[in-house]
Amino acid sequence: MSDTREKILLTALRLFACDGYEAVSVSAIAGMLGMTKGALYRHYKSKREIFDRIVERMVQLDNERARKHDVPEETFDQSPLAYRSATLDNIKSFTLSQFRFWTEDDFGRDFRKMVTLEQYRNPEIADWQQKVLADGPVSYMEDLFREMMAQGVLKSSNPRLLALDFYAPFYLLISMSDAPSNGENAMDLLTAHIENFIERNTVTRK
Secondary structure, eight states: OOHHHHHHHHHHHHHHHHHOTTTOOHHHHHHHHTOOHHHHHTTOSOHHHHHHHHHHHHHHHHHHHHHHTTOOSSOTTTOHHHHHHOOHHHHHHHHHHHHHHHHTSHHHHHHHHHHHHHTTTOHHHHHHHHHHHSHHHHHHHHHHHHHHHHTTSBOSOOHHHHHHHHHHHHHHHHHHHTSGGGHHHHHHHHHHHHHHHHHHHBOOOO
């Protein structure tokens, strides 16, 4: 991607995170970059194309983190064996990486703010908010935990409730981290929560 296309993409996302996707015009994006609308259209044919490229980037980055931490990139139906090979250490490292992405990475933080702000106005973006920050992660953990129970790694339980138990503090701590004074403390609390969760739910080997 050229430097200009990248600048347009990141500037648009920053504006979407501040004002919402619907409220930001192509003129506003071009103006922030000191270019004309015509110059911007030479790189992206519409605001919608910019949004689509932002979503593609987010999915790409998410898949890269999954590969790095050896957790599944796809759904259980698409790749069941990957869900059976993930370990609790993998899940811990991936979850902490996800937290850093959503709270410290400029792209991740702005994407999160965009979908959170716009979910009440745009049904499609509301779907993305669910996929990346709400039902999507819970369902992902549910599938992982169900397979770990079947293998005797985790104690028998309701996998959906266990996923909620695991993920709810993650979601809350993301919100807490938006207060500047809470950032470092939020990461410490999340780490302690994950370690406590593992200790409480892992099958004890005799």
